[in-house]
Amino acid sequence: MTQFLGHAIPPALVQTLRTVPRHLFLPDRIWRGDGQGGYGLCDHEEEPERWLETAYSDASLVTQFTNGLPTSSASMPSMVLRTLMLAGLHTLSRPLRVAEMGTGTGFNAALLCALLGDKGVTTIELDRGLAQAGESNLRAAGYAPTVVHGDAAAGWLDRAPYDLTLATFSVDRIPSAWLAQTVPGGRIITPWNSAWCCYGTLALTTTQDGSAQGNFHSFAAFMPMRRPHAAARAPGPATPDGSPKTTTSTLSPWEVAGGDLDAEFHVGLTVPGVSFGWDTSGDHAPVRLDVTDTTGSSWATVDYDGHHNGRFAVAQSGPRRLWDEITAAHERWLTLGRPSVDQHGLTIDTTGTRTRWVQAVGGQHTL
Numbered sequence: 200m201t202q203f204l205g206h207a208i209p210p211a212l213v214q215t216l217r218t219v220p221r222h223l224f225l226p227d228r229i230w231r232g233d234g235q236g237g238y239g240l241c242d243h244e245e246e247p248e249r250w251l252e253t254a255y256s257d258a259s260l261v262t263q264f265t266n267g268l269p270t271s272s273a274s275m276p277s278m279v280l281r282t283l284m285l286a287g288l289h290t291l292s293r294p295l296r297v298a299e300m301g302t303g304t305g306f307n308a309a310l311l312c313a314l315l316g317d318k319g320v321t322t323i324e325l326d327r328g329l330a331q332a333g334e335s336n337l338r339a340a341g342y343a344p345t346v347v348h349g350d351a352a353a354g355w356l357d358r359a360p361y362d363l364t365l366a367t368f369s370v371d372r373i374p375s376a377w378l379a380q381t382v383p384g385g386r387i388i389t390p391w392n393s394a395w396c397c398y399g400t401l402a403l404t405t406t407q408d409g410s411a412q413g414n415f416h417s418f419a420a421f422m423p424m425r426r427p428h429a430a431a432r433a434p435g436p437a438t439p440d441g442s443p444k445t446t447t448s449t450l451s452p453w454e455v456a457g458g459d460l461d462a463e464f465h466v467g468l469t470v471p472g473v474s475f476g477w478d479t480s481g482d483h484a485p486v487r488l489d490v491t492d493t494t495g496s497s498w499a500t501v502d503y504d505g506h507h508n509g510r511f512a513v514a515q516s517g518p519r520r521l522w523d524e525i526t527a528a529h530e531r532w533l534t535l536g537r538p539s540v541d542q543h544g545l546t547i548d549t550t551g552t553r554t555r556w557v558q559a560v561g562g563q564h565t566l
């Protein structure tokens with residue numbers, strides 16, 4: 200193992216990274232996170248040296264924004280390498296066929312080509328302009344995988360089956376097409392997200408009967424899959440009239456939304472469709488946690504009064520009691536012995552039913 204960018208990486212993968220020059224895959228204008236939720240632009244024309252330095256930093260570099268939100272990036276190199284390691288691509292004994300979901304710049308597809316050969320690699324990109332740019336970057340760097348413009352959620356059966364379906368965006372549900380296109384005994388590896396917590400990587404192994412099972416791994420936060428054909432959500436009922444239900448909670452909002460990724464991951468996995476945001480404006484309370492469901496029909500607020508660390512004022516409204524759900528999920532997480540992300544997993548059975556589980560005190564528990 201070689202230390203690279205702070206992680207132990209097999210020499211074969213480090214060598215692969217060195218043979219694929221990342222700067223060939225980047226546009227002139229790239230944005231790097233500033234650590235405070237914003238992005239700093241680096242323009243090749245204005246600052247060629249800083250641009251080159253940035254190109255070889257261990258950072259995710261945003262290459263496109265849509266409506267103010269990042270919609271494509273060159274993934275963080277150490278995360279790319281850890282994903283390739285998880286896929287076992289450095290210990291190959293036979294040629295593999297890989298379907299990469301999310302071509303983006305083409306950089307990861309180039310790494311796959313360097314490892315497997317061009318013929319083994321198919322890469323799918325939703326955005327036509329990005330698919331074209333990614334393909335031309337790949338050609339210019341000397342690689343010729345099959346680049347497809349399409350929605351990765353539908354898979355790409357033309358070149359199936361694949362030994363590995365590898366996503367470079369995060370999902371909250373494995374599309375059935377990924378199971379259909381992956382050989383029995385193959386792998387599906389994808390970054391994960393929930394409305395509450397965008398974190399973790401799921402590695403599933405498929406079986407002969409069409410089911411799949413695997414664990415989450417504790418790394419990676421990737422931008423979510425875009426869903427061009429998703430049905431527009433029916434707006435939730437307007438916030439019901441009348442006063443919200445007010446109570447007091449002993450659960451600190453920082454316990455579930457303050458950066459403990461194991462707790463946040465568990466809450467996100469078990470309370471789907473609920474997100475949070477911190478309000479530190481002081482308009483309502485010294486610090487408030489705003490909790491909403493993705494249909495917009497229910498909400499909760501949890502207020503810290505600036506003095507009491509064990510007592511928080513809660514207001515809840517709508518058909519779901521969101522803070523009660525979050526509190527119950529957190530209590531279960533504590534009872535299970537504070538399981539880490541890696542102790543969680545997912546099984547998809549032959550009927551397509553998804554079961555989330557955790558390996559914890561007393562064995563496997565269904566969530």
Ligand SMILES: C[S@@+](CC[C@H](N)C(=O)[O-])C[C@H]1O[C@@H](n2cnc3c(N)ncnc32)[C@H](O)[C@@H]1O
Nearest residue numbers: 271273301303304306307324325350351367425
């Ligand atoms: C993190 S970037 C990909 C990084 C890329 N593999 C690289 O090496 O530069 C995620 C990409 O997935 C694409 N994407 C998002 N949703 C998609 C979908 N449903 N189908 C295909 N591509 C999608 C985005 O347009 C974006 O380019």
